[in-house]
Amino acid sequence: MSKNNTGNSPSRRAFMRGAAAAGAGALSVGAAKAQTADPLITEIQPWAQELGDGVDAVRYGLPIEYESDVVRRNVEWLTADNISSINFTPIHALDGTITPQGCAFERHHSGAIDLKKDDYRLMINGLVDTPLVLSYADLERFPRENHVYFCECAANTGMEWAGAQLNGAQFTHGMIHNMEYTGVSLRTLLEEAGLDMAGDLKDKWVFVEGADASSNGRSIPMEKALDDVLVAFKANGEALRKEHGYPVRLVVPGWEGNMWVKWIRRIEVMDGPVESREETSKYTDTLENGVSRKWTWAMDAKSVVTSPSPQAPIKHGKGPLVITGLAWTGRGAITRVDVSKDGGKTWETARLAKPGEKMALTRFYLDTDWDGSEMMLQSRAMDDTGYVQPTKAQLREVRGLNSIYHNNCIQTWLVRSNGEAENVEVS
Amino acid sequence: MSKFLKSAAVIAAISMISGPAMAEKLGLGRVALPEEIAAWDGEIQPNGIGLPIGSGDALVGEEIFADQCAACHGDFAEGIDNWPKLAGGADTLDRDDPLKTVGSYWPHLSTAFDYIKRSMPYGNAGTLSDDEVYAIVAYILYSNDLIEDDYVLSNETFLDVELPNAKGFIVDNRAEAEYAIWSGEPCMEDCKDDAKVTMRAMVLDVTPEEEKPEVVETAAPVTEAAAEVVEEVAVAAFDPALAEAGKKVFKKCKSCHQLGDGAKNRSGPILTAVVGKAAGAVDGFKYSKPMKAAAGDGLIWTAAELDAFLKKPKAYMKGTKMGFSGLKKEEDRVAIIEYLKSFGE
Known part of the structure; x- marks a missing residue:
């Protein structure tokens, strides 16, 4: 990795060349050649003269108005209404890895419900020694854990199976968020109810359901339930948002978002899967021969360049350019991300902002010197199982075009010499 | 620092970053009452466990369906607009754009009962009686040409109906089918001769327009006279x-x-x-x-x-x-x- 990094560092000389060529049109570079003094510097500005807002001007802060375009967006034609629907995280405009709750994608099956902590009940029943009812206050008395995990809808990038369709990283890859969760491990709660009754745990399952009308029931094998599943009540340090399951949701690290049951109200230990609507008619992957895969829970390694991208074009002309994006895997940790500028002919290894963490987003950067020519930008993630993110062609060869879910293909952005970018497919 | 203290410090450092130690039971919460469990524990399993006693046929189901379901799913379960189609699609699963319905795709009939009983009608969930659910499920089967209109679906006959795609599913086989071939050191140089754009999203033009940030303005005040008129009508x-x-x-x-x-x-x-x-x-x-x-x-x-x-x-x-x-x-x-x-x- 280090070899590539030094190789790609734009030299001072290259920077100056770029500046000269870009001319006065590009503000950031042109400033070095400015003929007239900048009034933002030479004149006293109102914000430097007058007083700003007092404390408490806003009791709970939202982003400043200049950032009001950094919001969740939906694609109306995708769903019949906006209640059983989904929207998308503005990943093209975010950096780092933690997704602020306020712009983290939403997916509801019967709408985001209003459930008070006082009205919250969690039932644990089925093959347990003592069926329990826990209140929210009870949950807060169990030992807590903190973990950062990504939550990706199985349908993320699903609209791209048949071809390049939506023009923006938000729309192609925005059914994902990454938060730091605080909660109680499901293992702790199951052991509180007692698993002696269940006998051999190897072939046991838990069925989890939410308090909303959809209930969104899902079956989870006991091995996973006892491994790392979390019953979470805080995200990024504060209470979950209503749209993410306030007051309590399930966190199923690395596995498809549909299993992360919101407003979780019941956990039942069972001797088999329920085969509910969400695990048969939906969230199953139909292959070319008409046979469908079920229980495709883990989200495979995937990455996308978030900038430049169609919603985040290059506005500064040639010269130093930060290419950045996100990578993740539901089967462990990201170990490496490669970036191609020529549609996959040659690759350079990007710099990871931090070593990959298990089942969490990893930020990558490629600090480069753009010569202003057209690029076909791609990123390719690898994880600690040795898995390499496949191309669209590779995926289609195995699965055909009708899978809907689990599309983790390499994405291509065509970046033109004017800096604008478009979602394309390449040969 | 003595050796002992050093190792104690190491242990402390480890415990500082580990999860909570598994403790004894804490005795939190309370025992769930049988009637509480009965109220919430309603899932139906593929083997029929959980099915309530009851029955219904497609003739009765047709009327209930028209009242409760057809607004979204259509009179013949064919689906309106983007709402789910519940009937049709036989033999389409291996074609482009397969039509996945209860008849063509769902493996277990229990799933239909489970979901309708719990989550339908949309916006008024959990209000159907067990007999009504049997009748609706019968109507959906009938709409898929899977039973006759006088077939009485009940907790006793339920398992006699096998859905056409019952054997159409395999357990996730990515480990064998994919992981082995998509692993290892990837190509870095000369990975292909050429890369040409073969498809462009802009041709389709289905991406939502970028909205301009909304400027929140207070509504223009209504003239007093107009406000009075509105109020008068409303009060009257x-x-x-x-x-x-x-x-x-x-x-x-x-x-x-x-x-x-x-x-x-x-x-x-x-x-x-x-x-x-x-x-x-x-x-x-x-x-x-x-x-x-x-x-x-x-x-x-x-x-x-x-x-x-x-x-x-x-x-x-x-x-x-x-x-x-x-x-x-x-x-x-x-x-x-x-x-x-x-x-x-």
Whole structure:
């Protein structure tokens, strides 16, 4: 990795060349050649003269108005209404890895419900020694854990199976968020109810359901339930948002978002899967021969360049350019991300902002010197199982075009010499 | 620092970053009562465990379906707009754009009972009786040509019905089919001869337009006289208690019709200010031919016209797109019209 990094560092000389060529049109570079003094510097500005807002001007802060375009967006034609629907995280405009709750994608099956902590009940029943009812206050008395995990809808990038369709990283890859969760491990709660009754745990399952009308029931094998599943009540340090399951949701690290049951109200230990609507008619992957895969829970390694991208074009002309994006895997940790500028002919290894963490987003950067020519930008993630993110062609060869879910293909952005970018497919 | 202290420090450092130690039971919460478990534990398993005692056939189911389901799923379970199609699609799973319905795709009939009983009708979940659910499931089977219309579906006959795609699923085989071939050191140089753009998203042009950030402005004040007139009308004609009752009835309409701030056309038009308004006049909604014709003839949605329409939409207007079978009770119709009045503008 280090070899590539030094190789790609734009030299001072290259920077100056770029500046000269870009001319006065590009503000950031042109400033070095400015003929007239900048009034933002030479004149006293109102914000430097007058007083700003007092404390408490806003009791709970939202982003400043200049950032009001950094919001969740939906694609109306995708769903019949906006209640059983989904929207998308503005990943093209975010950096780092933690997704602020306020712009983290939403997916509801019967709408985001209003459930008070006082009205919250969690039932644990089925093959347990003592069926329990826990209140929210009870949950807060169990030992807590903190973990950062990504939550990706199985349908993320699903609209791209048949071809390049939506023009923006938000729309192609925005059914994902990454938060730091605080909660109680499901293992702790199951052991509180007692698993002696269940006998051999190897072939046991838990069925989890939410308090909303959809209930969104899902079956989870006991091995996973006892491994790392979390019953979470805080995200990024504060209470979950209503749209993410306030007051309590399930966190199923690395596995498809549909299993992360919101407003979780019941956990039942069972001797088999329920085969509910969400695990048969939906969230199953139909292959070319008409046979469908079920229980495709883990989200495979995937990455996308978030900038430049169609919603985040290059506005500064040639010269130093930060290419950045996100990578993740539901089967462990990201170990490496490669970036191609020529549609996959040659690759350079990007710099990871931090070593990959298990089942969490990893930020990558490629600090480069753009010569202003057209690029076909791609990123390719690898994880600690040795898995390499496949191309669209590779995926289609195995699965055909009708899978809907689990599309983790390499994405291509065509970046033109004017800096604008478009979602394309390449040969 | 002694050796002992050093290792103690190491242990402390480890415990500082580990999860909580597994403890004894904490004795938190309380024992769930049998009637509480019965109230929530309702899932139906593929082997029929959990099925309640009851029965119904497609003939009965057809009527219930028309009342409770057809607004979204269509009279013949064929689906309206983007709402799920429940019938059809046989032998399409290995073709482009397969049609996945209860008949063509679902492996277990238990799933249909489980989901309908718990989560349907949309916006009014959990209100169907067990017999009604059996009848609806029978109607869906009938719509898929899987049973005759007089076949009595019950807890006893349920497992006799096998869905066509019952054997159409395999357990996740990515480990064998994919992981082995998509692993190892990837190519870095000369990975292919050429890379050409073969498809562009902009050609399709289905991406939502970038919205300009909304500038929140306070609404322009209504002139005093106008405000008074509005208030007068509202006071004279409006019964809040009745409107509240209507709000409950409106749940049956909610999946297709929206009201008030931010309302959008869905499979039915926005109903804000519909009372007293000209028919067929909501911008951007594609009305049926007869509705357009009635609008051309000057139909106004007075309370009386709405009452007649809502009683039996298809009798009132043959060919209307509204799939709803109607509100038989006069009190429901009166209440809902009052509720609609509360959304003046």
